[in-house]
Amino acid sequence: MIHAKINHIDVVVEEGTTILEAAKKYNINIPTLCHYPDLHINSDCRICVVEIDGYRGLKTSCSTPIRDGMMIKTNSPRVLNSRKTVTELILANHDVNCTSCTRNMNCELQQLSKNLGIDTSRFDNVLEYKDIDDQNPSIVRNPNRCIKCGRCVDVCQHVQGMHVLERMGRGHDMDISPAFGLPLNDQSCSFCGQCANVCPVGAIIEKDNTNLVWEKLHDPTKHVMVQIAPAVRVSIGEEIGLESGLISNGKLVAAMKHLGFNHVYDTNFTADLTIMEEGTELISRINNGGTLPLMTSCCPGWINMAEQEFPEILPHISSCKSPQQMFGTLAKSYYATKTNMDPEDIYVVSVMPCTAKKYEATREEFSVDGKHPDVDVVITTRELGKMFRQMGIDVNRLPEVEFDSPFGITTGAAALFGASGGVTEAALRTVYEIVNERPLEDIVFNSVRGMDGLKEAEVNLAGTTVKVAVSHSLSNARKLIEEVIAGKSPYTFIEIMACPGGCIGGGGQPYGTTNEVREHRLASTYIVDGNMIYRKSHQNPDIHKLYEEYLQQPNSHIAHKLLHTDYQYRKKRT
């Protein structure tokens, strides 16, 4: 144990603890900027400096281990002065135009300057204006707001293994950029948005579509419907000032109606549908000697990586569209027919935890009439939070309202889609019962739950034990993919989600998505599952009705036409 003093307070911590961690443990707040939980410490910003008796220079508390007998001051005049100077220098090289920045009032640099009491700057602004990259449907990179903290580089390289973003140049001239300064669209970027999620400022943000949504909400000729993804309900609370993980389902629907949506639907319905289609596909591949392992297809971040970097893997990926796209297709086919509406007049909005879904919705093949996209526009959890604030809606005070039908009933299995391992668990619940023709006793598959990067389960199907694997974060996915390509994969079914923790940890989720917060959202997801009347997709009566009325049976001709797709090698720079 280490005994030291921080600001005259005695602290006792384990060896190897950093000064920052020690201070936190004793509720002493040291401001940070480049530091982010779960990422590597690169001590680039020097905001977290402290003074230590007997040490010459100031030390960065995020990277300096605390030692026995240290006398540390976190707020000495020297420390405060240094912090202020560093912050002023950052601001002098920053496009300080907060009121026209998405991160206004939600920006770590702004908060820091405020806390340090910076109201005037001693330095002239020397920013050399660079081009903004907004050439893709998902993510906007504005280098003029970048403070070079390196978080995005770390998440893109080490968590996602994508290596799209890098530090270029050195010293004062250092920049964060993809290879050759090219736009993200020219690179093998997954559009996962993890970079946007960890960026402390407005330098990497989602492409904001809220204005498009407002425009349609105010257009009387449009029937505007919205679908909400499973992972949004366990995180939206954070956007509206509730603790992470709190569930606000009925209130959420009520609030969406206040925004003006004609109908509010649940993507969980098409998650159930995905299980019917994908489960049937799995069984048929097993029985007919099809390509195995079957890999899941609901995460467009992973699909992007596969199509851009691993053409050999494409035959393994399930032909099922993602639940988002299945919903869009049904809205413009089944729903339009059923309600006698012209698909032209239906406008489908999705609320997703995800920036890659914005790209997915723009793919040309996802259009039933060949003219309009099935999903017209995608907004993230953060953008939904923004719309609530714009309207001044106090979600928490609204009386609960149910999701609309005909897609009204959903299951616990579908709710699990937001969590890493969830698609697998949902699929196993259904596939087991269909193949073995008897009920599954223990429907909770604990081994595929939680934050481990690679998870496995075994299940007995018609007398044979099959192995399934689950991975989240694209760096973990690579291991499973390489095994499959090498022909050495022991698995029959593989679930891949691009984001750490699955969609609950998606790039479009509220800021401050750390692994700790992810655990809360996972826990809430399991509560949602546990509270549902139906917990297996094949028990959903509305799904049965849909097949009876329209789709005939899973993998039927019409189901194939509407709910399935194929993949192409799209070579990009890597």
Place this chain on the structure above:
Amino acid sequence: MSIQQIIQSYPAKSEYLLEMLIAVDQQKKHHYISAEEINEIASYVKVKESHVCSVMSFYTLLSTQPRGEYVIQVCKDVPCYINDDFNVVLTIEEELGIVLGQTTNCGRFSLEQTACIGCCDEAPAMRINHEIYTNLTKEKVLDIIHTLRGDANGRTT
């Protein structure tokens, strides 16, 4: 040697990246490494292009853009700056009719600045391709350029 041969004369390990890049640069008349070459090198040592770009951007010696046959890099660090009583950069700019960052129309000279090249005790200093020139005076600078101009072969080795 072809570019491919140069690359393959090194072990396929990222530790050799910098050496490889310098060797490729030396072979190229216009002292740059193209996007295709970067791609080749990246796949050979199994790193991403962005990493190769990042390494290159760290060394002023290397460039992704075509430059002159002679890349003149004047040291801009403090000791050289203090000992420069005649303005090395301006002298070269006037002699070549270009400004910092440009290449002459004939494609023979580019003018750049670099961080310290380790000759501070003989400041001011500059580097042309891989050759270092120190204790510069105005006459010496002009002499060097005149010699290089007269040299038809286009290489300083």
